[in-house]
Amino acid sequence: MRATELVRLALSRLGSSRLRAALTMLGVIIGVASVVSLVAVGQGATSGITKQLQGLGTNLLTVNPGRATTGFTRGAAGSVTTLTVQDAEAIGGLTGVAAVEPETSTSQLVVAGSQNTTTTIVGTTGGYTTVRNFSLWQGATLNGVAVDAALREAVLGATTADDLGLSASAIGTTIKIGSVPFQVVGILQAKGSTGPLSQDDQILVPYTTVEDHFVPGDTVRSIGISVASADQIDLVKAEITTLLESRHGIPVGGTDDFTIADQSQLLSTVGSVSALLTVLLAGIASISLLVGGIGIMNIMLVSVRERTREIGIRKAIGARGRDILAQFLVEALVLSLLGGLVGIVLGVALSALIGALAGWGFVFNPITPLIAVLFSLAVGIVFGVWPARQAARLDPIVALRYE
Amino acid sequence: MSEPLIQLQGVSRIYDLGRVQVAALQEVDLTVEPGEFLAIVGPSGSGKSTLMNIVGCLDRPTAGTYTLAGTPVAELNDDGLARLRSRTIGFVFQSYNLLPRTSALENVATPLLYQGLSRKDRLARARAALERLGLGDRVDHVPTELSGGQQQRVAIARALVTEPALLLADEPTGNLDSASGADVMTILRELNAAGRTIVMITHDSDVASSARRQVHVRDGRLVA
Known part of the structure; x- marks a missing residue:
């Protein structure tokens, strides 16, 4: 029998019991929809996180103080404070470095009129906005004069400005940081990240001013470096290592008292974690597809029993075993494939909805539906073969007498 | 006349029920020429259904030879039997056995x-047969x-559509009232008159009298 005949036969049969067909398909629909949407969620989350990381700065290197090692005891990261403003200035002279900025930090109560908030005060230079990939919303960033003269000037993060009830008109007004008056010179554009690691909740002031009013000494929390181009990252890392080792008097082969964090390392770590997550989600979702397949097998077995007489009639009027096998197999395939198609539509809609709600947008990967269709076809074959064989093996005499 | 359409020689059908063996048919010889209208008559349990299954190629004899339209049935596998049924035989059942819905x-x-x-082609020929x-x-x-x-008339149309x-x-x-039953017998007689070979199984001697020849089955054997 030709395939079109078999499909026509299956469709007319399923059409005569629509509710049962729909309920049987539901298992596959849910399975495929959850595979498609969960994989899309995994991929969407990955690309969302990647975008956020890239927003931290382009070609960013961060030099952090290393660990103190006293005897056999290893201290926490940052337990030595060996990085200085002078280190940052020296790094600024290296080839391949586009911008550099030292960062010191302190947490202070900030008051603007009747509003107040406690936030991070970052002592840095005008290079901060370049290295950390910020753009200004209003006003100007810190300039060289402000840093050199330790002026009390402040650039507010978007969230901080919001918390203090400050908008564009606040440029030039005075706020108090830890009871010291500062002039607001600029407000940063929001990056959109939220949570405890938000980069929008902070105030930038000259590091010299922090040194004068809050934290004495010229040690820094970290040094941010923007490398001129991506292919120079490894070169610049090597340059910084050599420079700082010689400045800190560390012998070749000794333990460095600093670490250099590379954006690409972070990206690849996040990438592999979220790939694992995606596989895990898909694995969980495919269990429901398996259950859906068992549902099809169950219904097909019931159907073979109910239609025993029909099978007997068909055999008596000339159907061979393989004609009956093909008829029941195609029925299972049509069920699973229709279910798969509906499931894909549902899954794509669901992942678009989740993407819109979560804010990473809609990531459509055509491979996923393709795999889902193949998977549901496989489900149809695997779970359809056994009932179909049962049907094909029926003895026509017994089947005809079956009530 | 040419070769017979149906030729059974020493056909037996023995059901093996493990400990006992039941002989539903024993040593049956039967020849049907093309164009005949034969009634196989017998009470229930006589073995006439077994005989009909064997003649209809739904079952194989356990002993003896059966040749249908020149084809030795014993040599065929299940697919071969299906093909032979499809080409050679049109079935009409007591309970019509139409496909539901x-x-x-x-x-x-x-x-x-x-x-x-x-x-x-299928639909055109089916429509013609129904007409x-x-x-x-x-x-x-x-x-x-x-x-x-x-x-039952639809079932007869289905049996005839392949020109068996x-x-x-x-x-x-x-399963029919007497008027419909007489109607169906008229149709069968007309078909036979037009040259169709018909073998009919029945327990009803009135119905059997419509046939041109009768054989009787008793306890798995043909009598008279």
């Missing part, structure tokens, strides 16, 4: 599906919308 037209066209005809049996206005009706007599050498009828009037 399927229109008369599709029912009659189904045997042609298994012969590999195109859908267009020959006076059911031209019932082609789209499903079995539950038809009377018993009409259903043999029409095998198993108690064709068993």
